[in-house]
Amino acid sequence: MGSRSHPETLTETRNPRRWWILVVLCLSSLVLVVDSMALTVAVPSMTESLGASAQDTQWILDSYILVFAGLLLTSGSLGDRFGRRKVMLIGLVLFGAASLAATFCTNPGEVIAVRVAMGVGGALIMPSTLSILITVFDAEERGKAMAAWGSVSMLALVGSPVLGGVLIDHFSWHSIFFLNVPVVALALVAGVTLMPESKGPWQKPDPLGAVLSAVGMTALIWWIIEIPQHGAFAGRGLVTLAVAVAGLAGFVVWENVTPTPMVPLVLFKHRNFSGGSLSLTLVQIGNGGLLLVLTQYLQFVLGYSPVKAGLAFVPLAVTALVGNAAGAKFTARYGHRYLILAGMLVMASSFVLLTTVTANTGFAVPAVALGLLGLGAGLAMPAAVGALMGTIPEDKAGVGSALNDTIQQAGTALGIAILGSLLSSGFADEMPSGTSSGTSDEARHSIGGALAAAHGDAGLIRTAREAFTHSMSTTFMVSAVGVVAAGVLAAVVMRDSVSGDQEVLEERELAA
Numbered sequence: 325m326g327s328r329s330h331p332e333t334l335t336e337t338r339n340p341r342r343w344w345i346l347v348v349l350c351l352s353s354l355v356l357v358v359d360s361m362a363l364t365v366a367v368p369s370m371t372e373s374l375g376a377s378a379q380d381t382q383w384i385l386d387s388y389i390l391v392f393a394g395l396l397l398t399s400g401s402l403g404d405r406f407g408r409r410k411v412m413l414i415g416l417v418l419f420g421a422a423s424l425a426a427t428f429c430t431n432p433g434e435v436i437a438v439r440v441a442m443g444v445g446g447a448l449i450m451p452s453t454l455s456i457l458i459t460v461f462d463a464e465e466r467g468k469a470m471a472a473w474g475s476v477s478m479l480a481l482v483g484s485p486v487l488g489g490v491l492i493d494h495f496s497w498h499s500i501f502f503l504n505v506p507v508v509a510l511a512l513v514a515g516v517t518l519m520p521e522s523k524g525p526w527q528k529p530d531p532l533g534a535v536l537s538a539v540g541m542t543a544l545i546w547w548i549i550e551i552p553q554h555g556a557f558a559g560r561g562l563v564t565l566a567v568a569v570a571g572l573a574g575f576v577v578w579e580n581v582t583p584t585p586m587v588p589l590v591l592f593k594h595r596n597f598s599g600g601s602l603s604l605t606l607v608q609i610g611n612g613g614l615l616l617v618l619t620q621y622l623q624f625v626l627g628y629s630p631v632k633a634g635l636a637f638v639p640l641a642v643t644a645l646v647g648n649a650a651g652a653k654f655t656a657r658y659g660h661r662y663l664i665l666a667g668m669l670v671m672a673s674s675f676v677l678l679t680t681v682t683a684n685t686g687f688a689v690p691a692v693a694l695g696l697l698g699l700g701a702g703l704a705m706p707a708a709v710g711a712l713m714g715t716i717p718e719d720k721a722g723v724g725s726a727l728n729d730t731i732q733q734a735g736t737a738l739g740i741a742i743l744g745s746l747l748s749s750g751f752a753d754e755m756p757s758g759t760s761s762g763t764s765d766e767a768r769h770s771i772g773g774a775l776a777a778a779h780g781d782a783g784l785i786r787t788a789r790e791a792f793t794h795s796m797s798t799t800f801m802v803s804a805v806g807v808v809a810a811g812v813l814a815a816v817v818m819r820d821s822v823s824g825d826q827e828v829l830e831e832r833e834l835a836a
Contacts, residue, residue: 342460344518346469349453350476351511352412355419355504356446357480360388361615362488362500365634370435370497380432386549387436391443392450393733394542398534400451400726401586407523408452408459408722413515415448420508426501438501450729455721458713459522466714467655470706471648478648478698482641485619485634493631522721530586533578537586540571541730548734551741587727588720596660599817600712601731603810607668607705608735609742610675610806614697616740617747617796618678618690624771625683625789639691640698647702654703660711661818667704668811671697675804679797683789704811711818739806743799750795755787 339345363385371381403411422441429435453473461469491499547556547564554561579585591597615637622633647667654663674696681689709728716724751771774788 338462338465339460339520341518341520342465342469344514345460345520346457346472348511348514348519349457350473351507351514352416352449352453353473353477354480355416355507355511356449357477358484358487358507359423359442359501359504361481361484362491362503364615364619365485365488366492366497366500369492373497374430374432374435376432376435380436383436384432384439386546388439388443388446389549389733389737390542390545391440392446393545393730393737394538395444395447396451396726396730396733397537397541397587397723399447400455400723400729401530401534402448403452403455403722404523404720405527405529407521408456409515409519409521411448411722412452412456413512415445415452416508416512416515417445418442419445419449420505420512423501423504423508427498429498451722451726454709454713454725454728456519456522458716458725459718459721460520463714467651467706467710470710470713471651471702474702474706474709475645475648478644478702479641481615482634482637485637486631487634489629489631489634522718528584530579530582530584533575533582533586536571536575536578540568540573540575541734543568543571544734545737548737548741551745587723588717591715591720591724591727594715596711596818597715599814600708601728602817603664603668603814604705604708604712604728605731605735606806606810606813607671607708608732609739610671610803610810611701611736611739614803616744617799618694620771621681621690621793621796622687624775625792626687636687636691637694639695643695643698644702645698647699648706649702651703651706655707655710660707661815663707664704664711664818665811665815667700667702667707668807668814670700671704672700672804672807672811674700675800675807678800679804681793681796683786683793685793708814739803743802746802747795747799750798751791754791754794 367381367385370376370384374380376384399411399415419442422438422445425441426435426438429438457469457473458466487503488500491503543564547561547568550561550564557565576589579587579589592601618637619633622628622636628636651663651667674693677689677693677696712728713721713725755774771788771792774791775785778784778788
């Protein structure tokens with residue numbers, strides 16, 4: 325075919341600064357991951373310093389997630405319309421300013437307010453990073469770029485709790501937020517000097533679509549978050565679910581009838597997009613509670629400090645880097661579909677291995693399992709995201725990226741809710757009802773509560789640890805099933821992308 329590009333032509337059309345642009349995108353993503361993970365380590369110190377109640381603490385954590393998830397689709401659409409670089413830089417400024425303001429907070433209300441502002445900033449940053457990546461890198465180099473981007477996020481995921489623990493030991497919880505400021509400043513300078521602007525063709529705004537997506541997604545995430553405390557279909561949980569269903573159903577109907585939809589739902593007709601989206605959702609459900617569960621195992625069962633618990637995830641980071649590097653090569657040779665299946669089966673094997681852990685196992689088995697998990701995720705996740713993003717037209721890159729981010733956010737929240745609920749209910753069932761006079765309810769609520777109520781009672785401590793590891797095994801078995809289902813779904817629904825993605829690209833070139 326005459327439209328097939330020659331290597332020298334591709335080299336000439338590639339942005340000469342593309343790898344420096346990737347550094348900017350990695351820095352922008354880095355600040356979001358570091359803030360989220362480091363904050364989990366800071367919560368005990370923060371709540372004590374601020375005198376925050378349990379409800380205050382929940383709002384400090386959840387306010388960011390709600391705003392972030394609710395605004396992703398709208399911010400992706402803004403990037404396509406007004407410029408992805410511009411929207412990302414605005415998001416960085418807002419995120420950095422809110423982080424700096426957090427260092428001066430003296431009460432829970434102020435922290436919640438800055439977390440809301442950080443959620444808005446994060447929603448502006450996240451879709452822009454991935455959309456700029458897929459517009460700057462062509463199909464030949466996109467796999468390597470995605471692997472590098474994913475590796476940085478994985479390193480931040482593992483390293484930030486360690487860094488957070490060190491900062492809290494030497495300074496105060498305010499240092500967690502101040503950590504964002506220099507990273508944001510560096511990303512801003514690099515973004516202004518190195519990154520070109522990119523945007524789609526102008527189209528009329530879709531304010532109704534923006535409102536419906538924000539209301540529907542916020543209500544959905546809020547419903548998921550509250551499942552463990554208030555149940556899924558009772559009282560206010562049912563009302564929240566009804567709002568979510570009404571908002572999202574209205575959004576889908578409206579996007580299909582309006583002449584200028586904010587989100588091109590026609591993307592779901594493409595097998596790689598729909599298959600990649602559904603498989604990533606299932607994986608995020610399976611992975612959702614991993615850090616939550618394993619961190620508790622390391623600290624409450626093995627007695628690790630927060631810093632040591634963070635270091636225990638190093639095998640995950642190391643093998644994820646190996647998987648990312650290998651995956652970039654294998655994708656070019658074998659395509660996305662079977663690489664995703666192979667990676668997800670390796671991930672599932674790690675969850676199966678974790679089901680064998682008992683109170684007396686120690687760290688050797690979890691270390692091997694984390695290594696397998698990192699390897700599988702390194703192979704599968706960039707391939708899945710790459711296949712999905714390869715189907716999105718460049719003029720819709722921002723909102724397409726946001727759609728991918730939104731689906732994964734919903735999957736993660738659902739995973740945390742489901743696995744967290746399974747863990748707590750399983751723990752309560754395993755704990756004897758008459759554990760200790762006056763403390764049985766507290767002891768059955770969580771392993772942390774049981775150890776606090778034990779007051780050095782070796783029998784209760786042993787019982788609590790055994791109950792926790794037993795319920796943990798059930799949780800990880802559910803995770804394994806979810807990840808296997810994701811791999812099978814990807815293999816069945818998605819098409820071989822070695823030739824498929826090239827055809828899509830050529831069709832786009834001809835249409836342009």
